[in-house]
Amino acid sequence: MRYDALIIGAGMSGLAAGIRLAQAGKRVAILERHYLWGGLNSFYKRAGRRFETGLHALTNYAAKGTHNVPLTRILRQLRIPHDALKLAPQRRSITALRTSGGDTLRLSYSNDMALLRSEVARLFPAQQDGFERLVAALPGYSGSSESDYATSARARIAEYVSDPLLVEMLMIAPLFYGSPTENDMSWAEYGILFRSIHLEGMARPEGGIKELLDLLIARFEQEGGELRMKTGVAAVLHGNGKVRGVRLDDGSELECERVLSSAGLVETEALCGTPSAREDDDRIGRLSFVETCCVLDRAPLELGHDATIVFYSDGERFRYERPEVPVEPRCGVITCPSNYQLREPDREHFVRITCPANYAYWKGLPEAAYAQEKTLAVESMLATAESFSFPIRPHTVFRDSFTPRTIERFTGHRGGAVYGSPRKARDGFTSLRGLELIGTDQGLVGVIGAMLSGITIANRSLLEPAGGAA
């Protein structure tokens, strides 16, 4: 019983890759250590409620029938009708920055780029032309040159935009949306993220991320794919520089032609027998987060808050980095899943706050102190978040929070690095023939990026036999 392909991880990239391979008639299984699927975009139950993780937004919004955009391409490759997603577009989102003088600048944007243009004109009238030239100069989705990957986005933006506050504000949403590197990203990645967030926009499946995950699972199983939950991969087996199978946590072995791993770069290396990377290895991402999800007693709209997402920085320097302190309350993301243009309003209302956190601190914390430290951290996050949104705590009926330690436990990403390694294997290749990376460490982030990653690598594997396979 030999598999054509085994896929490590039932996240967005693994499911998308699995569907492509199963559709092509390959014998394929997805192996997931956890009892829930979704990976970095998952869900869990607490006190009878379903909580979802992550920013909840799909970028790259496109209406049904839009041609030549990533969303259409992904849905077609996975044979999912646009209508099945029931995408609800955002109302509007905001990037907010508090200056040293205490003023709060707010740039609003929606799925219509005209709003961001008019907001730039309103707040930074002298920067309008520069902003237009910046948008025109953005690298495209594909065909970015190596030099675009080696160029700092900040430096390039500053060539068009002379006001440092606007430069800072234009970095906030793209960095939060998915940069594995601190405070800056490459110009190529910036182009992709700016297009995904601003030129296309954000939306949410009406039924939440679980609805999308359920669609993907149904497609995979419909095509004859095999999904194995609670099935961790302990090792990738290989010989003569080529993959031959995997060993599972229970000691049993599976044979295969090819392994697609969404476990991450250093995590996958460790599965191949390379000594585990040290904690300070610079290939382990430094960005992790504390996230709290509050159940509200009423809709945020009733409290005067209409924004779908608020990306904020309390201070002129946006600190997108691993903080020295347990959590960095001065910058974060406030997400209100109820504030999409839903056909059916949510029955319960959530608000989620996400702030950069120090992995080493949370990892090293003694069990007895963990709960209290988490409460303190979350209180400090909420205090600042409220100053950029609405009184959250007085309207909170239940709250659940997690730290980098939780992220590491459930995603397997070393360092709780949500966006993976700063060193991407963009071609997906590893030192072993037949072992390829998909997902975050192949270089594309977010729900859409992860699915594209799985599709792209799976498609290539359909065109090329696993190197040297008999």
Next chain:
Amino acid sequence: MTRDEIVIAIKDIIATIAPDEELGQLAMDVRLRDQIELDSMDFLDIVMELRKRYGVQVPEEDYMQLATLQGCVDYLGPKLESKALVLTALKG
């Protein structure tokens, strides 16, 4: 399969791989990719579906024969003559 049925068979495959495309008005002699959004990967999907449904192998050097509906009918006619139409996406 008759030649008319081959057209239906191809449209059904396209409807399967591109559920959001409108296929009613497809012209016979115009390249498919000029009428609907199809990239090279989608053509590979068409070829894979032909293999899965009808056991027909299309070698890579013949892919260009499938560029138009007329091309599909001409190229696939002899190969599909003895096969029965399989419908999965188009109903009724």
